[in-house]
Amino acid sequence: MAAPLIIGLSGASSSGKTTVANALGTIFPDSSIIHEDDFYLPDNQIPYNEEIHEYDWDCPGAINFENLTEVVKKLKLDETFDRQKYMHLETTNISNQIDKHFCVSPDIHNKLRTLAQKAFLDRKVYLIDGFLMFGSKQLVDLMDIKLFFRTDYETLKRRRQVRKYNVDAGVWTDPPGYFTKCVWPQYYHYHKGIFCDGEDEHKVRSTGGALNDYAKSVLHIDDFINNDDSDFDTLISDVFHTVIGHVRDSEVGIQK
Template sequence: MTKVFTIGIGGPSCSGKTTATRILCQILQNTAIIYQDDYYKPEKFIPTDSNTKLANWDCPESVDFNSFAKNIEYVKTHNGQLPEGFRSTEESNVHDGSSLVSREASIKLQETLAPLLDKYNNVIFVFVDGFLLYWDNNVSQQLDCKISFKASYETLKTRRENRQGYHTLEGYWVDPPGYFDNIVWPEYLKQSKHDETIDDLLTIDTDQFDIDETALKVAKKIVQDLMGE
């Protein structure tokens, strides 16, 4: 019988979620990724911020959590497979640093994860990546391992503003002027306060740790949580 584990990696935009997720998928065999960004509501339903009149893609109301939760449940019961016909737009966004992981770190990751792989011969690891990952209980409760990243205002703003844009369901999004300060950062502060209430959540400050160190901390948390399953 195939065992399916779900691993949540949450945190604000540009904190390193997708980088860590894709690094772990390079090491582990039989993986799948579910991106929360694939579950935005259609653009016409995205709330408008009352003060700035900007579309607020970073608030909980912008996400179709029902579909998000249903697809996590589907993947868990269908051996890591998403529903037929589902296509991820987030896969087209390649502005991550997963190619920068060192050879030495890759070896350490393999060694760290080896006991888990030895215990489960037939296993699929489903990574769930999202900036509001623990906001909705139906989503959060389906995660076997819960990890969140954080970083400083300066780091997140610099990384976000250095990105060219994002592929979306309906086209391509580029942040308008002031979007980070007026939308992204305030919404992150709300989300981070909520995340403090989540049990068994490991929070990693990616200002303090480089790509290699962060990926290794994620691997250790995965082994810690899943070895007892």
């Protein structure tokens, strides 16, 4: 039996990565999703941003990356793990609130699912969904396929402003200035090394972060644009065929 396939899906908050992960989870026959959101530290351990006098849920220090990395290692080895030990499960967090009824047309969904059943047979697929993940070399090295989703600054900001999050202490909505002082700066700072013209923040804002040669050729990350006018069937089809292409390439490599 083939080893489990680890697929990482990352990008800025509100880039659509969780929506895509959940959609793929309905297409791949033997798949499970691990959300980075379930590895948030308890509320009382979230770093505090003195500039805006708010807790910063969008920095690396808010996530237990040690536990997330350990879980992905176990998944890669097809080992079980104790969810209560490793994960700070939030049954009402954003990952679990997102609508499970996606806009993939029935025809496209059925077509892709049939192809997936033939391509994967009984191979397990784990979809690892989260922001800032590609800033961790340990995590990147564990992933067989890396998918990155992006859109421009204004679209991210607009999407983020209408979101609500449930945390230990209740419902969280972004306070004034949170996106501009926390969400975007953390995303930009920890990803500019993989962006074209990464030192030019104005350009990155306009593209959401187009990947540079290092990201594509060395880290082997594939990127996808997910604007408000993007067709979801087309996006899911493109992502699906990218995954299948990588799987087939790896099988050829093994045979050689």
